[in-house]
Amino acid sequence: MIGNGMAGMRTIEELLKLAPDAYDITIFGAEPFGNYNRIMLSPVLAGEKTIDEIMINDLQWYKNNNITLHANKTVVEINRAEKKVIAEDGTFESYDRLLIATGSNPFMLPVPGGKLSGVIGFRDIHDVDTMLDSAKTKKKAVVIGAGLLGLEAANGLKLQGMDVTVVHIMDCLMERQLDKPAAKLLQSELESRGIKFLLDARTQEILGDDHVSRIRFADGAEIEADLVVMAVGIRPNFELAQKADLECDRGIVVSETMLSSDPSVYSVGECVQFEEHTYGLVAPLFDMAKVCASQLADIDHKHYVHTETSTKLKVSGVDLFSAGIINGNEATDDIIFQDPANGVYKKIILQDHKIVGVVLYGDTFDGSWYFELLREATDVSEMRSHLLFGQAHLGDSGHGGVNDAIAAMSDDAEICGCNGVTKGCVTKAIIEKGLQTLDEVRAHTKASASCGSCTGLVEQVLAHTLGADYSDSPSEKPVCKCTDYTHDDVRKAITEQKLTSLKALMNAMEWRTVDGCASCRPALNYYLIAAWPGKVEDDYRSRFINERIHANIQKDGTYSVIPRIWGGVTTADELRTIADVADKYEIPTVKITGGQRIDLLGVKKEDLPAVWGDLNKGGMISGHAYSKGLRTVKTCVGQEWCRFGTQKSMQMGIELEKMTWGSWTPAKFKIAVSGCPRNCAEATIKDFGVVAVDSGWELHIAGNGGIKVRVTDLLCKVKTEDEVREYCGAFMQVYREEAHYLERTAHWVERIGLPYVKQRIVEDSEGRKALNKRFLESQVYAQVDPWAERASEGVDAHEFVALTQINKQQ
Ligand SMILES: Cc1cc2nc3c(=O)[nH]c(=O)nc-3n(C[C@H](O)[C@H](O)[C@H](O)COP(=O)(O)OP(=O)(O)OC[C@H]3O[C@@H](n4cnc5c(N)ncnc54)[C@H](O)[C@@H]3O)c2cc1C
Ligand code: SF4
Numbered sequence: 001m002i003g004n005g006m007a008g009m010r011t012i013e014e015l016l017k018l019a020p021d022a023y024d025i026t027i028f029g030a031e032p033f034g035n036y037n038r039i040m041l042s043p044v045l046a047g048e049k050t051i052d053e054i055m056i057n058d059l060q061w062y063k064n065n066n067i068t069l070h071a072n073k074t075v076v077e078i079n080r081a082e083k084k085v086i087a088e089d090g091t092f093e094s095y096d097r098l099l100i101a102t103g104s105n106p107f108m109l110p111v112p113g114g115k116l117s118g119v120i121g122f123r124d125i126h127d128v129d130t131m132l133d134s135a136k137t138k139k140k141a142v143v144i145g146a147g148l149l150g151l152e153a154a155n156g157l158k159l160q161g162m163d164v165t166v167v168h169i170m171d172c173l174m175e176r177q178l179d180k181p182a183a184k185l186l187q188s189e190l191e192s193r194g195i196k197f198l199l200d201a202r203t204q205e206i207l208g209d210d211h212v213s214r215i216r217f218a219d220g221a222e223i224e225a226d227l228v229v230m231a232v233g234i235r236p237n238f239e240l241a242q243k244a245d246l247e248c249d250r251g252i253v254v255s256e257t258m259l260s261s262d263p264s265v266y267s268v269g270e271c272v273q274f275e276e277h278t279y280g281l282v283a284p285l286f287d288m289a290k291v292c293a294s295q296l297a298d299i300d301h302k303h304y305v306h307t308e309t310s311t312k313l314k315v316s317g318v319d320l321f322s323a324g325i326i327n328g329n330e331a332t333d334d335i336i337f338q339d340p341a342n343g344v345y346k347k348i349i350l351q352d353h354k355i356v357g358v359v360l361y362g363d364t365f366d367g368s369w370y371f372e373l374l375r376e377a378t379d380v381s382e383m384r385s386h387l388l389f390g391q392a393h394l395g396d397s398g399h400g401g402v403n404d405a406i407a408a409m410s411d412d413a414e415i416c417g418c419n420g421v422t423k424g425c426v427t428k429a430i431i432e433k434g435l436q437t438l439d440e441v442r443a444h445t446k447a448s449a450s451c452g453s454c455t456g457l458v459e460q461v462l463a464h465t466l467g468a469d470y471s472d473s474p475s476e477k478p479v480c481k482c483t484d485y486t487h488d489d490v491r492k493a494i495t496e497q498k499l500t501s502l503k504a505l506m507n508a509m510e511w512r513t514v515d516g517c518a519s520c521r522p523a524l525n526y527y528l529i530a531a532w533p534g535k536v537e538d539d540y541r542s543r544f545i546n547e548r549i550h551a552n553i554q555k556d557g558t559y560s561v562i563p564r565i566w567g568g569v570t571t572a573d574e575l576r577t578i579a580d581v582a583d584k585y586e587i588p589t590v591k592i593t594g595g596q597r598i599d600l601l602g603v604k605k606e607d608l609p610a611v612w613g614d615l616n617k618g619g620m621i622s623g624h625a626y627s628k629g630l631r632t633v634k635t636c637v638g639q640e641w642c643r644f645g646t647q648k649s650m651q652m653g654i655e656l657e658k659m660t661w662g663s664w665t666p667a668k669f670k671i672a673v674s675g676c677p678r679n680c681a682e683a684t685i686k687d688f689g690v691v692a693v694d695s696g697w698e699l700h701i702a703g704n705g706g707i708k709v710r711v712t713d714l715l716c717k718v719k720t721e722d723e724v725r726e727y728c729g730a731f732m733q734v735y736r737e738e739a740h741y742l743e744r745t746a747h748w749v750e751r752i753g754l755p756y757v758k759q760r761i762v763e764d765s766e767g768r769k770a771l772n773k774r775f776l777e778s779q780v781y782a783q784v785d786p787w788a789e790r791a792s793e794g795v796d797a798h799e800f801v802a803l804t805q806i807n808k809q810q
Contacts, residue, residue: 001099002075002085002240004029006038007269007285008101009057014293016065022297025067026093028085031124032072034058038124039282039418039451042149042314045128045156048481048512068093078244080262097264097296100241100252104234104270104280109144113206119228122153131227135160138226142166142215144203146173148313150231151186154195155315157229159514165196165223167203167215177311177322181338182345182361189318189343193514198223236271236278251278256303258292268292274306281309282418282450310371310417312364312453319518321367324357324374325349332356337388337557346388353381366390368457372413386555406457406464415457418450423461430465438462455481456519480519482512487740490524494531502528502539523741526628529664530736533778550786551608552626554601561600561611563620564661567635567653567673568596577618585611595632595670597623612787621661621785628742629664629782630671630732633657634682638675638692645675647692652721653681656690656728662783663732663775666739666748670705671728684712687735687745688728693717697724701731701757702749710746713754716762729772730761736775 001008004027012025029035033055040054062069073087084094106121108114118134120127131153134141141157143150146168158164166173172183173190187197202218206228216222236251247253247261251273258266268288270279279285287304294302310323328334328349337346342362348370349357355374360367369391373380380387391409411424429435429444438459442448448455478484485493490509499505502524506516516524521539528536551559565574578598582590589601603611612622625631633656636642638649653673660671672683673690682705683689689700689712696719700712715731718724734757739748749757761768 001025001027001101002078003101003103003269003271004031004033004035004069004071005101005103005269006035006056006282007103007289008099009035010286010289011099011101011268011292011296012067013057014289015296018293018299019297023097025065026070026095027062027067028070028073028075028087028091028093030072030074031126033125034061034069034071036125037450039314041122041125041128042152042156043452045131045153046159046315046512047156051125075240078240078246078265080244080246080265083264095264097266099292099296100260100265100267100271101269102237102240102271105237106230107233107235108230109203109232111203111205113208113212114230116206116208116212117210118208118212118226119206119230122149122229122231123234127229131157131229132160134227135162139163140165140224141227141229142223142225143229143231144168144215145231145233146170146197146199147176147231147233148174148311150229151190152314153229153231155190155193157227158193158195162227163196164194165198165225166190167198167201167217167223169200169202171200173197173199174313174322177326177359178320178361179326179347179359181336182320182322182347182359185340185343185345185361186313186318186320190315234270234280236273238271241267241271249273254304256291256305257295257301258288258304259295266292266296274304277306281311283307283309283420286419308371308375310358310367312367312417312451314451314453319360319362319364321360321364321371322358323367323371324355326357326359328357335384335388348387350380350384353379353384355380368414368417368454369409371417372410389553389555389557406460415461416445416447416450416454418454419446421445421447426458426461427465430462435462436466452481479523480517482516482520483509485509487523487527491527491531491738494527500528500532500536526664526666526741530666530778534781550612550622550626550790551603556602557605558601559603559605559608560625561603561608561615562593562597562623562625563615564623564657565597565620566657567633567650569635569650569654570598574618574620577615577620580618581611581614584614587611593625593632595625596634597625597632599625609790612790616785616788622787624661627664628667629662630657630660630669632670633660634670634672634686636673636675636680638673642675644678645692646694647675647697649673649675649681649690649692652690652692652697652724655721655725659725659729659776659779660732662785663736663779664782665732665736666741667744669732669735669745685709686712688731690724690728695719697721699724699727699731702745702754704744704746713749715754715758726768726772727761729775730768731757733771733775733778734760736778737771 035057037054037056040049043049070091073091075085076088077086084092086092106123120130141162141164143154143166146166154164154166172180173187174183203215204218205216206212207214207216212225212228214222215225238248238252241252242248252260252267252271254260254267254272254274258268260267269285291302291304294300308324313320331351333350335348344362347359348355354377355370358370409423413423415421415423415426426441426445426447433444435441441458441462448458479487479490493509497508499508505524525539529538551561554560582600585607587600587602591599591601593599633653635650635653639645639647640650656671670686671688672681672686674681674683675692677691679691683691684700685703685705689703691698696717698717699715701715703712704710735745
């Protein structure tokens with residue numbers, strides 16, 4: 001094989017699986033390494049990975065598999081008559097079958113000065129080394145080209161401390177993958193990280209004596225440059241094949257069996273042309289590898305079919321997804337959602353009721369689902385009205401979280417675009433092979449083993465499949481890819497080093513990314529506010545949308561508003577207030593919830609502050625039905641009305657709710673109080689359940705009524721109402737202080753064990769009192785009604801501007 005890169009080596013790996021002894025394999029590679037994950041050069045440049053970490057097959061792997069690797073040897077001739085290949089240094093090998101996988105070369109602009117030292121492409125380890133060396137001694141970097149590669153290079157160089165300008169000939173970034181609104185959001189995000197842009201700029205000449213010093217543009221303007229990275233495109237590397245008289249056009253022409261015009265010579269990767277297509281992303285190349293291996297192994301005889309690809313940018317903290325066409329036309333309908341204040345933009349382009357293009361910025365969770373619909377040309381007319389809100393919002397209550405979204409994904413949904421791995425394949429491997437960790441899933445399925453952008457999704461499938469058994473130990477695992485530190489390390493650092501802001505925390509823990517990402521920011525923000533109540537400002541940008549807006553977004557884009565109804569007990573006045581609000585704002589649905597409250601469904605975003613203002617006037621505050629905090633306290637009628645009741649459960653529930661409302665917890669937290677063991681309030685599937693008995697109260701913890709029901713563990717029995725309150729406060733506080741963000745009490749207690757909780761709450765009475773005290777102290781700062789702040793004080797007013805939802809892009 002000529003070319004020791006990603007497509008060629010994937011072919012060899014597939015071949016070894018199918019027919020390990022079919023060939024004596026010899027490989028020539030122009031680079032002096034084993035096979036590495038070229039895609040991950042961007043994270044290496046950004047300082048997020050090391051070269052060792054991106055090696056796929058090191059030199060030992062070739063030995064173990066009896067493969068001869070001629071590393072650092074460039075083939076200069078293919079002698080088809082004698083069936084041999086010859087390298088620059090004279091090394092030669094004969095072949096029965098030859099595979100050409102020479103990839104692409106970066107296209108270098110043919111401008112004067114283009115060959116000066118300091119002018120490079122971005123293709124291999126050598127280029128990354130050059131950039132890292134430059135960053136140590138030089139200041140000004142210019143990247144020509146604002147495509148995927150150019151922006152990843154710019155981001156990496158900026159993180160290495162260089163002053164970076166991106167020069168682009170067009171008037172917006174990534175014009176082949178993004179439409180203008182999404183490109184604008186991307187540009188402002190990158191500008192906020194200090195990267196400068198020069199758009200509409202045609203490079204005319206690169207100036208310097210030996211080394212580049214300036215760039216001149218067509219309009220005569222000039223900028224300084226110590227390093228120029230050209231990222232203006234790639235060209236298939238087929239010169240060798242052309243010299244050997246193989247049929248070539250824009251690449252080595254191959255059939256659907258990956259055969260070239262010579263029946264002994266195959267070709268895969270970016271060097272090929274299939275029909276009218278050439279390639280620049282790995283997903284189709286890995287398909288080619290499977291086809292080629294099956295042909296070489298003489299098993300299964302697959303045929304290659306060209307398919308669409310999707311694009312993601314590997315810049316930490318920037319979520320971007322695009323597939324298919326990006327700009328609509330006369331024949332298409334564009335469905336658009338824009339929320340510029342929150343940096344979210346989604347566009348779906350439909351033609352004949354089918355998705356033909358997707359552009360997502362800021363929220364890319366449903367990218368793979370849209371891509372599946374696009375590739376399968378699914379008729380989406382029935383789901384059109386809620387398509388934008390994602391798969392989890394199809395036909396359910398609209399409160400779907402990540403878990404619901406994973407549950408809603410079909411088994412055929414592609415999780416890992418690079419390697420073509422579906423959700424079904426990951427789930428099957430987890431169940432059949434008993435996989436427990438991300439690394440095990442990677443090793444068995446290759447999901448998330450290439451560009452890594454689906455890592456979060458694979459982890460979610462793992463968590464969803466294993467349910468309570470998923471213990472890929474938040475305790476052992478780094479918080480996210482921005483750090484190697486675990487959740488516990490972070491919590492410890494916050495208290496020990498007295499860190500009181502996101503910035504200080506990220507600096508102290510040497511976060512790899514400037515601003516963190518969507519996984520770590522909410523967690524860090526929570527840990528800070530939990531550790532330093534009243535001292536740390538809540539960073540609202542780090543909260544999920546429902547928490548930012550203090551209402552639950554519904555599948556049609558309206559909101560649900562649930563006022564607090566203490567202990568599920570209401571009054572005629574409260575009901576009148578709710579009825580008046582429903583009439584005044586033409587709220588279409590008023591619904592009793594499972595948590596004994598009243599849900600106003602269908603509220604327009606711009607009406608939210610006024611609706612809250614009117615509810616406030618009627619004495620009602622937010623029910624926090626959207627928060628990672630105390631939700632409801634459900635009660636039965638208890639001794640007050642029921643002939644079986646042994647204690648006053650309504651009264652107890654109201655008191656508990658008055659004590660705990662407003663508290664932020666790692667995940668949502670529910671309480672219930674039943675007046676006797678008949679347990680009509682279902683207290684034994686709540687996070688904290690109280691069941692009255694003749695002699696006092698039973699306290700139960702860590703129940704869950706979700707997809708996987710978990711019945712509570714009995715914590716202890718207590719005699720007095722004061723004790724119920726004290727134990728409740730102490731339990732909530734130890735959970736707040738020690739659980740990991742998003743960890744429900746059920747998972748937390750299973751992880752740390754019931755004996756530990758008993759020791760902290762039941763056996764250590766001083767400790768319990770101290771925990772309860774800390775809980776009550778933090779409640780002083782937490783019990784602020786967010787609705788009142790927004791209704792009367794104009795807090796976050798920009799959040800309540802109407803969504804722009806238009807059918808045609810202007
Ligand atoms: C920085 C960067 C980021 C990228 N990010 C993504 C991404 O996020 N997603 C994605 O899908 N794709 C991405 N890509 C593209 C992806 O890396 C390529 O599609 C893939 O590597 C192509 O595989 P290949 O085997 O065809 O070529 P290569 O991986 O380039 O391998 C070709 C090999 O052949 C060797 N060779 C060439 N000529 C000879 C010769 N005459 N003799 C011996 N050896 C020779 C070369 O040295 C090279 O090692 C990225 C690429 C780069 C450079
Ligand atoms: S739990 Fe007991 S007290 Fe409460 S309503 Fe049911 S039977 Fe009555």
